[in-house]
Amino acid sequence: MYTLTQHIGVLSGRLDLTNAVETRSIVDDQAQRVKDAGGVVFDDYNTAHDAELVENYPPGTFGFISAVRGTFSDEEYLGLRIYIPAQEA
Numbered sequence: 001m002y003t004l005t006q007h008i009g010v011l012s013g014r015l016d017l018t019n020a021v022e023t024r025s026i027v028d029d030q031a032q033r034v035k036d037a038g039g040v041v042f043d044d045y046n047t048a049h050d051a052e053l054v055e056n057y058p059p060g061t062f063g064f065i066s067a068v069r070g071t072f073s074d075e076e077y078l079g080l081r082i083y084i085p086a087q088e089a
Contacts, residue, residue: 001026001041002048003034004055005080006072020066021055021083023048030077037075038084055085 007020023045026034031041042048056066072081 001028001031001043002045003039003041003077004048004052004083004085005039005077006083007066008080019068021052021068021070023052024077024080026077033075034077034082037073037082039073039075039082040085051085055083 002023003026004021005024007022025045026041034041040051042051055068055070058067058069061067068083069086071084071086073084075082
């Protein structure tokens with residue numbers, strides 16, 4: 001199982017990746033915790049990775065500067081805040 005969290009580069013402080021997410025594997029017993037925090041759980045890596053790209057580079061994004069439209073939960077998984085996708089209008 002997989003989810004999206006804030007990008008691990010945030011922890012280094014060297015890069016401004018505050019608006020970037022990355023795919024993170026999760027253990028089965030953490031899936032409900034991720035969902036309760038507003039995050040999404042994916043069954044396979046490819047689906048999670050595709051969602052990562054869509055979230056980091058939504059339409060109108062240019063270059064390599066990520067621009068997620070969602071927010072981050074106060075809940076963390078492995079020290080990284082769980083990503084909450086923006087709600088579709």
